[in-house]
Amino acid sequence: MVYNLVLTTVVLVWFAATWPHFRAAMTLSSLLIFCVLALLANACYCAAYFVDIPLQRSSLSFMWRRRRWGLWIAGTLFATVLANYWIADEIYPFVH
Helix, strand or coil: HHHHHHHHHHHHHHHHHHHHHHHHHHHHHHHHHHHHHHHHHHHHCCCCCHHHHHCCCCCCCHHHCCCCCCCHHHHHHHHHHHHHHHHHHHHHCCCC
């Protein structure tokens, strides 16, 4: 939930800061694109389980359970950077 809140905040800040530019993108057809991007962001969130679950079941599980928040923070920071890049480089220039 916090992960989605962080990424939603990134998008809302972009929209608020550049509202006149993104006004044209607020159509019903763009809603589908936003939903697909949100699903891709959540799929990336689930990718952490490929690291988390094996480490929980390994001999390092006691140490891992105390430090797994680091994986969450690193993944959330990476997703924030990726979302900013995607908006700035891939979406912003093509909205008219």
